[in-house]
Amino acid sequence: MYPSATNPKFGKALAVLTSLFFMWGLITSLNDILIPHLKALFSLSYLQAALIQFCFFTAYFVVSFPAGALIRKIGYKRGIIVGLVTAGVGCALFYPAAGAQSYAFFLGALFILASGIAFLQVAANPYVLALGKPETASSRLNLTQAFNSLGATLGPLLGATVILGIAGSQANSASNAAAQASAVQTPYLVLTGILLALAAAIWLIRLPVIEEAVKPVSKAASKSSAKKGGVWAYRHLILGAIGIFAYVGAEVGIGSFLVSLMGQPQIAGLTPEAAGRYLSIYWGAAMVGRFIGSALMTKIKPARLLAFNALMNVVLIALAMACSGHIAMWALIAVGFFNSIMFPTIFSLALEGLGEHTSEGSGILSMAIVGGALVPVLQAFLADHMNILASFAIPLVCYLYIVHFGVRGHRVDADAAAAAAKAGSPVGAAAATR
Template sequence: MASVPSSTTVKASNSTGSYALAFALVTSLFFLWAFVHNLEPILIPHLKKACQLTDLQSSLIDSAVYLGYFIMALPAGFVMKKYGYQRGIIIGLIMYAVGAFLFVPAADTRLYTFFLGALFIIASGCAFLETAANPYVTVLGNPETATTRLNFSQSFNGLGAFLAPVLGGKFILSGIEHSEAELAAMSPEALDSYLQYEASQVKLPYLIIGIVVVAVAVLFMLIKLPSISESQQKTKSSIQSALRHRHLKWGVIAQFFYIGAQVCVTSFFIRFAKFTSDIPEKDAAEWLGWAMLFFMIGRFVGTYLTRFISANKLLTIYSLISAFLLFIAMTVDSEIAVWAIFAVPFFESIMFATIFSLGIDKLGEDTELGSSLLVMAIAGGALFPVLMGYISDQSNIKIAYIVPLLCFFVVAYFGWKGYQPEVQTNSAD
């Protein structure tokens, strides 16, 4: 996931500094936040074991992360405007590193709330990084190549999304998967030893992540980056004014449901693979890594297809294909079910950006506020995994995939009719 620059004009000053070095440092941020976010599907089955959680409880990992984004989005923007992008980035990196280091005492205590708090802090830091990185990249060089630079930087987002499940599966997941009967047969001492071993698996990876992030923060402290400033445009826009645009209102709804669907699909993938096809957790993590690689490839394919198919139609088609794949996953008992979910990220690849661009189309002075509302709609990632976890606990993980399936129908409606610009008026206007 990557935030999108607002419509506010951003320009570089004439201050000295190496644009190439600045670009490299800022681009590293895209990798850092993508990497840590795509460890969440690894943490969900892992902490479910280590802390003996239900599916509902394990889904709170997503809630902690996306609530962190939702709560910190506006404060991050305020800090950037008041203190500048470089200081905002440093604050974000420090929060990110602190959250990563807190995984060590969290593992020692095996307190699930401790883990959730650490994840919330990491997500809060990433909210600062995403708020700064996209507009910063666009001004670090020739304005004519701004889009090319942004696309290049966002490719590192895809690299992080691919590597995180692969490395997380290798270094966090132990591969030890005891049945409930086997756990019940253990002595209290043996059970405690096993659970502590599982919890401790996260300590070294997150310690390394924290050290790397601190190193990046130090570089941002030592190197003077080109300063950038935002033009201050006075508008009369308000939330009420912005939501008079029917297509923006539907865009926010569609984004809310899409992010919920995206998080649900990947967060429970390892659990689903084990339940339906008895695929070991380490192997399932590798599957997920490749699925995220196809997510990245799907962005390029989708961009190419929009030359021949309108964006709203492609969004509708991709949403319906995703829903159909999830229907197959829910109704087939063989490994085909796993392959069906494996294919979904490819079709999800264009959805965030397409919903965003259609949602802010023809908003005029409401564009900047509309952009903020569409980004804040990522709060869907905090709600729908919890609902999915509850359904799984009451039935099973296959049935629980009804949640993202229905979410994709909402996205499909937006691409079919909801995207059409129309200003709603009332008698008070």
């Protein structure tokens, strides 16, 4: 059941959800600042530093399905509150982790923080889709995605100033390690307060009660899907899940190592604080590209635009690896612009024609976000054993796969299309954002 878009509660609910997308965009991009900070603090290898993203995105794989089951029982609103409180606890644990100067403690706090954000993803994405008519779902998602990108843009700017800047100014102090560790305490305590305040506000605000957006409507549709072997029989969904894995892995991998790359003398020789500010351009370009891509999709098929953007990223990464220097830096920053439409486009193409299996398919795609945990680790292995610029060959391969998905892999087979028609499901109405 979709509430009317004219319902006065609709605008309030969408505003609340938009604030959530902003917050988790900011928190997720702060990881790109934590990596060089903790790498220097604990004298880590690139592989050891990549455990930051590994712990963060592994939480999506571990938590997504249990979160979905719990949210079905307690509802979207309470699910969002659980996610906010859990994320707040994770942020609060940064204070004792810094006090103990324990990398393992930091990783545990990150896992708890990411578990809360995974809850928010599972609850908030379908809530946005359901707040209005199915045909306007895309515009609502583009709005929330833009604010997610805004948060991701501000995260590195704030992190460069309040974490890398403070740590750098205290680098020569008598208690160097303690001073640098404490640089994360105040920012994450502030985030704790904001997250808990949002949880309290949502508890007090009356939000629309949303039923499941996609339900089986006929025995014929159920039999048709049963013959196909359930959700796992949809080939384009499985290929889409691989696409989500590849995209999130590539995006996170590039963001994770850009600050370190820009600090290399043969690239730009920037300080961590300066490089962190340039990193915000990478995420800001995604926000700009999202608005442009949304407009282009009214005239260009989403799959074609997806393939084009992925191909452009292949060219940009190859250019960076071939040229080095400032050309490499700006080519990799430009990748952010072409990343813009990839996640929601892969997500929506993968869910086409799933009918009653749409919610299950969404869960599978959410689990595939674990690519953000595994791909950066592989990239870090190459960085340690070859060099950091050569390690960008891993994201290049990921984008090559996305080219394939945009050209051929997204196509829905005839049986799936027939099943969707019988179920009367909206095609391509569902999508999500990181």
